[in-house]
Amino acid sequence: MSQTFTLDGKTIPFADGQTIIQAAADAGVFIPHLCYHPEFKPHGSCKLCTVKVNGRHTASCTMRAAAGMVVESDTEEINAERRALTQMLFVEGNHFCPSCEKSGNCQLQATAYHLGMMSPHYDHFFPNRAVDASHPEVLLDFNRCILCSLCVRASRDVDGKNVFALSGRGIQTHLIVNAKSGQLGDTDFTLADKAAHVCPVGVILKKRQGFAVPIGERKYDQAPISETVGEGQ
Amino acid sequence: MTYQLETAQHPETLRRVAIDPVSRVEGHGKVTILLDDQNKVHQVRLHIVEFRGFEKFIQGRPYWEVPVMVQRLCGICPVSHHLAASKALDVIVGAKKLTATAEKMRRLMHYGQMLQSHALHFFHLCSPDLLFGFDSDVTQRNIVGVAAAHPETAKRGVLLRKFGQEVIRVTAGKRVHGTGSVPGGVNKALTVAERDALLKDVYHIVQWSRDAVHLIQKVHTQDPGLYNSFGIFRSNFMSLVGHNGDLDFYHGTLRARDDNGKILFDGVDYQQYDKYIEEEVRPWSYMKFPFFKSIGKEHGWYKVGPLARVQNCNQISTPFAEHERKEFVDYAGGSPLHAPLAYHWTRMIEMLHAAEVIKELLHDDDLLGGELMVEGERQMDGVGVIEAPRGTLFHHYRVDENDLITMANLIVSTTNNNQAMNEAIRHVARRYLHGREVTEGLLNHIEVAIRAFDPCLSCATHALGKMPLEVELVDPEGQVVHALSRS
Ligand code: SF4
Numbered sequence A: 001m002s003q004t005f006t007l008d009g010k011t012i013p014f015a016d017g018q019t020i021i022q023a024a025a026d027a028g029v030f031i032p033h034l035c036y037h038p039e040f041k042p043h044g045s046c047k048l049c050t051v052k053v054n055g056r057h058t059a060s061c062t063m064r065a066a067a068g069m070v071v072e073s074d075t076e077e078i079n080a081e082r083r084a085l086t087q088m089l090f091v092e093g094n095h096f097c098p099s100c101e102k103s104g105n106c107q108l109q110a111t112a113y114h115l116g117m118m119s120p121h122y123d124h125f126f127p128n129r130a131v132d133a134s135h136p137e138v139l140l141d142f143n144r145c146i147l148c149s150l151c152v153r154a155s156r157d158v159d160g161k162n163v164f165a166l167s168g169r170g171i172q173t174h175l176i177v178n179a180k181s182g183q184l185g186d187t188d189f190t191l192a193d194k195a196a197h198v199c200p201v202g203v204i205l206k207k208r209q210g211f212a213v214p215i216g217e218r219k220y221d222q223a224p225i226s227e228t229v230g231e232g233q
Numbered sequence B: 001m002t003y004q005l006e007t008a009q010h011p012e013t014l015r016r017v018a019i020d021p022v023s024r025v026e027g028h029g030k031v032t033i034l035l036d037d038q039n040k041v042h043q044v045r046l047h048i049v050e051f052r053g054f055e056k057f058i059q060g061r062p063y064w065e066v067p068v069m070v071q072r073l074c075g076i077c078p079v080s081h082h083l084a085a086s087k088a089l090d091v092i093v094g095a096k097k098l099t100a101t102a103e104k105m106r107r108l109m110h111y112g113q114m115l116q117s118h119a120l121h122f123f124h125l126c127s128p129d130l131l132f133g134f135d136s137d138v139t140q141r142n143i144v145g146v147a148a149a150h151p152e153t154a155k156r157g158v159l160l161r162k163f164g165q166e167v168i169r170v171t172a173g174k175r176v177h178g179t180g181s182v183p184g185g186v187n188k189a190l191t192v193a194e195r196d197a198l199l200k201d202v203y204h205i206v207q208w209s210r211d212a213v214h215l216i217q218k219v220h221t222q223d224p225g226l227y228n229s230f231g232i233f234r235s236n237f238m239s240l241v242g243h244n245g246d247l248d249f250y251h252g253t254l255r256a257r258d259d260n261g262k263i264l265f266d267g268v269d270y271q272q273y274d275k276y277i278e279e280e281v282r283p284w285s286y287m288k289f290p291f292f293k294s295i296g297k298e299h300g301w302y303k304v305g306p307l308a309r310v311q312n313c314n315q316i317s318t319p320f321a322e323h324e325r326k327e328f329v330d331y332a333g334g335s336p337l338h339a340p341l342a343y344h345w346t347r348m349i350e351m352l353h354a355a356e357v358i359k360e361l362l363h364d365d366d367l368l369g370g371e372l373m374v375e376g377e378r379q380m381d382g383v384g385v386i387e388a389p390r391g392t393l394f395h396h397y398r399v400d401e402n403d404l405i406t407m408a409n410l411i412v413s414t415t416n417n418n419q420a421m422n423e424a425i426r427h428v429a430r431r432y433l434h435g436r437e438v439t440e441g442l443l444n445h446i447e448v449a450i451r452a453f454d455p456c457l458s459c460a461t462h463a464l465g466k467m468p469l470e471v472e473l474v475d476p477e478g479q480v481v482h483a484l485s486r487s
């Protein structure tokens, strides 16, 4: 690993084929991200991981590191853009942190906190989305889906099942369940599936778990997200 | 830290999202008085805008979310909703008997809530009227005025409340809108450090609560002409009573008495509440009017809250509060006291009891650990009832086989007291306003009567000690001749 690039002035070594975010994580440097997960192929959709490479915006989860690159990440300008993206995610769905059981374990909330997001800023869409409670062990609350596709990738690539898919385009994009009825209860999905454990927000939830973990013991009560570099959900 | 994201920094924003359609629950009080040319009073109505949308809002949501979500209903006593919902969902998850740790943690949380709410109500909200007089100088008649004239009283009020909030924080996880109680139990026990921090203060909390009872007792007994008659009306009353008829805020069976104190029903399992209580809708009010079915709409209404509870129980299990209860009962002279201002006296007796129970619980090692949750045979229908600071609170849910709520019915304390509050202000209007030019001091008399019941109005304004109350005087043609707004 003799090759290096600089990230906010810090020298970061990398191996051939590594993306910027992977190399940064290996060096213990946090770059905000939502659709990226170290165990899956990058998707490059949320744009939270955007950095500037030699002055140009690019997604650090898809961009391969190259020797001598000059990368900016933790700057006021880029963080302001990330904040705006996060705010848009908040208003597009129904993210009611105070009564959400994922609160304290939610990557979107932790990211908003990391970025110092103080308000959603934009008008709420208040989409009308039903929950899918048809599965005996798992609840789907589509209100909180940020379309990161991690469950799609996990189900397809790890579980070999293809339970989830993104359907529609642009603002109409939404998560669907691959069953005739469209109901999770009519698939072979189980709680043991990888896809049951990758959702960064509160969509795919183990039923009857709720608020069993007290405040103070939840993931991001222990350490802010910037200190969880390299961990998956 | 992350959880502060939910509270301190973001609430104006994220929280608003969650509660927007619900926030109006916390309501707005409005009194309308119809007067004729001679200022004679013809009609008096207290309207509380109660937003029942919540019951719709949670339909289709998973049941385990409800105890946390339902707290948005009230900014002053969210713990009451948290626990009433949990109790209903205990039934749903088949948790017939909670573990000792769970039951005691919940009890501790609830009694902490009782202490902080009663302290807030008495010291911040009512002590200005009681210490200075109902039509005293309006610029002095507030908590700042109390702090200037009676600094020690004001300081104790603040510290009593703070102690209660601390009890809530260590049991629920947060001072406001915690998550401690879950269907079938609780999610945490107390640490030794948390317990010791509370134990250090609890003894003077008990002592200050005793002093508070004596303060209000003195104020009351010094002016019986006013305190025993202001806003008076007779009515039935109801509350939960615990084991052996003990005063119990957390659990028990329903007992109701008529205005003479004769038992109407007793030992009623609250799962059957809808066999005993019905709610009447009246066209002029958003808030329903509950009544005992056996007596009927006209005479079957009742009051709830401290005055009902202290006179409904057989005894209080803690020594100091029991002593004060006996004093009160002696003063009442063998039959129930119905004077609304006696709510304050009984409220302070309850605060003392809460302080004593907290002290006892803190010496109980069950709080420090053990099994937290139980479950059993799943049910589809469950009712949870609790004695909230303002009175009996009902939560009733139905849950389908996929775990989603299909029906919710809530009867909050303020609804239970709806008719009673209307009666009280009618009495006050007749007695004080009738035929007189209306002044701020006179209108404050109306507020004093409402405040005695401590209704759940808007939390924010409540906390500032100002009821969001509008009084409109309307002439026979329906023209507003005088409007006064305190919001
Ligand atoms: S359900 Fe969760 S994991 Fe799947 S796309 Fe939505 S946010 Fe991502």
Ligand code: FES
Binding pocket: A032, A033, A034, A035, A036, A043, A044, A045, A046, A047, A048, A049, A050, A059, A060, A061, A062
């Ligand atoms: S994390 Fe890179 S685009 Fe989502």
